[in-house]
Amino acid sequence: MPLTLDQILGQDPAIQTLSRALASGHTHHAWIFHGPLGVGKHTTAQALAKTLLCPNTTPSSPTSRDREGAVPSPLPPQPCDDCPSCNLLSDPDAAHPDLHLIYKELALYSDDANVRSRKLLNIPVDVLRTHLVEPVARKPQLNNAKVFIIDEAERIDPVGQNTLLKTLEEPAPDTFIFLVTTQPQKLLPTIHSRCQHAAFNLLPDDAVTQHLTTHHPDLSPDRLHNITRFARGSLGSAQLAINYQLDHWLTTLDPLINAITTGRPAPTLGPTLAELAEAYAKAHVDQHKNASKDAANKAAVRLLLALLAHLCQKQLTTHAPELDPADPAAAQQALAPYLKGINLVQDADRHLASNVSPALLLDNLAIQWAQPAAG
Numbered sequence: 001m002p003l004t005l006d007q008i009l010g011q012d013p014a015i016q017t018l019s020r021a022l023a024s025g026h027t028h029h030a031w032i033f034h035g036p037l038g039v040g041k042h043t044t045a046q047a048l049a050k051t052l053l054c055p056n057t058t059p060s061s062p063t064s065r066d067r068e069g070a071v072p073s074p075l076p077p078q079p080c081d082d083c084p085s086c087n088l089l090s091d092p093d094a095a096h097p098d099l100h101l102i103y104k105e106l107a108l109y110s111d112d113a114n115v116r117s118r119k120l121l122n123i124p125v126d127v128l129r130t131h132l133v134e135p136v137a138r139k140p141q142l143n144n145a146k147v148f149i150i151d152e153a154e155r156i157d158p159v160g161q162n163t164l165l166k167t168l169e170e171p172a173p174d175t176f177i178f179l180v181t182t183q184p185q186k187l188l189p190t191i192h193s194r195c196q197h198a199a200f201n202l203l204p205d206d207a208v209t210q211h212l213t214t215h216h217p218d219l220s221p222d223r224l225h226n227i228t229r230f231a232r233g234s235l236g237s238a239q240l241a242i243n244y245q246l247d248h249w250l251t252t253l254d255p256l257i258n259a260i261t262t263g264r265p266a267p268t269l270g271p272t273l274a275e276l277a278e279a280y281a282k283a284h285v286d287q288h289k290n291a292s293k294d295a296a297n298k299a300a301v302r303l304l305l306a307l308l309a310h311l312c313q314k315q316l317t318t319h320a321p322e323l324d325p326a327d328p329a330a331a332q333q334a335l336a337p338y339l340k341g342i343n344l345v346q347d348a349d350r351h352l353a354s355n356v357s358p359a360l361l362l363d364n365l366a367i368q369w370a371q372p373a374a375g
Ligand SMILES: [Zn+2]
Pocket: 054, 055, 056, 057, 079, 080, 081, 082, 083, 084, 085, 086, 087
């Protein structure tokens, strides 16, 4: 578990809403947890599941500040950590009969050979019927509640979203459904209107470093620094960097970007970007059965583009305060390479949606970036 519930609950006003809902004892039956990748949405849903499924939660208590009427932030009830339900959820190898995790890879276990053989691009309605609609109708097996967590809920296909809507419209008692998503706009407005919302934000860099130091004490100071840079506030991205050694993207790209932004040639930037994306996409497909190579390639390029934009943004915020406000022309000139980089990344991101070859796209970006500014 990357973060404790208390840490997460403290970080965001929307999450404090969630905390208050829990403390009131009337938690809404359906929630949308939205925000960037890897900022604790799924972890929070899992932690809440433990509380909701535990029959011996400690009752919520008002904080001292709350009694003075200053800040209304009651402490949410806590699971007992000692009952069969809590024990099952503390054991990473055990399955809890009333916690249902739904994700696109469940299609690999479908009874239908057609569903099994499909590329894992969405959550098919068949998966939703087997893992949500049917168990929602059954009684809880252990205590008095059932929890469903749907990861990447934006991947539920349109038929599936309508099926989900029916479940949300007629909530079974003691059923809690958490839709976890990075793209809430892909969910039907009618689904949004049936759910409560909690927004999750990126974490500060020092929180990411602290987490890495605790959970990966073997990381060298250089890797720790670069993984934190790569993570950009997302523990999920930090884990991705560790799993696929993506911090090496930074050590590879830093000197090339430095060259381009200081007017020196960097002819290998385009091919290097393409190689990095290709290697990551291949490693991802090798590790994930039925993953689409094309989707993995695009995801890899998106990840690279986001990193490039972030590096430029960082340089802008570092350099801007050092510039002389009395000389706006010089300031403009100093910042221009980074602004140009950000614009080119945005263009490339738009083109990625069409069927342009990722290698060409990255090469084009590098060539245009290296061209001296007109005028
Ligand atoms: Zn318990």
